[in-house]
Amino acid sequence: MEKFSALLLQETDENVTHSIQEITTDQLSEGDVLIKTSYSSINYKDSLAVQKKGGVIRSYPMIPGIDVSGTVVSSSNDSFKPGDSVLVTGYGLGVSHTGGFSEYVRVPSEWVVPLPAELTEKAAMVLGTAGFTAALCIDGLEQHGLSENKNASILVTGASGGVASLSIGMLKKAGYTNITALTRKKESEAALKQLGASEVLLLEDFMPEKIRPLGKQDFDFVLDTVGGEVLAAALPLISYGGSAAICGNAGGIGLNTTVLPFILRGVNLLGIDSVNVEMTKRKAIWKRMAAEWAIADTALVNEITLQEAPQTFAALQQGAHIGRTIIKFS
Structure with missing residues (x-):
């Protein structure tokens, strides 16, 4: 696969820096499902991840982003096939496992939620974590x-x-x-x-x-x-x-x-913990969000590119952010 873009965090002696870099799948964490990212979203936890002492990430380099939605590119698990629309939130994504601020994400199949039929990939990230x-x-x-x-x-x-x-x-x-x-x-x-x-x-x-x-x-x-x-x-x-x-x-x-x-x-x-929820409950909650609690069309949402993410990190830390910000990948 050709190189693709990701927001990469790197640690120096005095700081944590973040920049968009061209990487390969060799730089992604291990997993049996490769996903082409359609959308990710920026959460308060992500704004902590880009800080030196944010208490989120302990090992660098790392790609942050605790949410992702997209389509399966390849999978060694028969439960997922190329072209399937899926989402991932929580677990170690964007914390100890390379995350959603990347054009491609590779994760264990045990983390992957099939996208409910009523949800688009965009709507899934308007909701996200x-x-x-x-x-x-x-x-x-x-x-x-x-x-x-x-x-x-x-x-x-x-x-x-x-x-x-x-x-x-x-x-x-x-x-x-x-x-x-x-x-x-x-x-x-x-x-x-x-x-x-x-x-x-x-x-x-x-x-x-x-x-x-x-x-x-x-x-x-x-x-x-x-x-x-x-x-x-x-x-x-x-x-x-x-x-x-x-x-x-x-x-x-x-x-x-x-x-x-x-x-x-x-x-x-x-x-309430959203990181390690077992899969049966996880699917049930997403089903409710796709049907009886479907509000993605009326939520306060700002759509940006990956290049614009640092401004949102700053707004979250300054208490100036309102609603949801999602990142669209081409």
């Missing part, structure tokens, strides 16, 4: 009572980010009518209401001077993408028997709280 994570959060909350009340009060934190904005769209699509979006970006209020938020709260108005162990029971469920002090402030506001699904740490990995919401109100704290 962010959508998959959002869907896992909603699925977790539904298993803890959300599905029984379409008018339940739901707080979604970090609302202008990829996971949260897709969560709002999916919740609206699923018929939930009482969705509160929490954001620090006043300029995103109109877009969030268009996505499905019935109310938008600004972070400056939400955060108290001092977080009390228990507060008014304002929300039945919380979908938290931020962590840190935002999650600590939300937990005391959850109604009796309610639940919080947590999936992010942009606000910090610490959680300064008390046991009172859990032992006096029976609140459930649901940790």
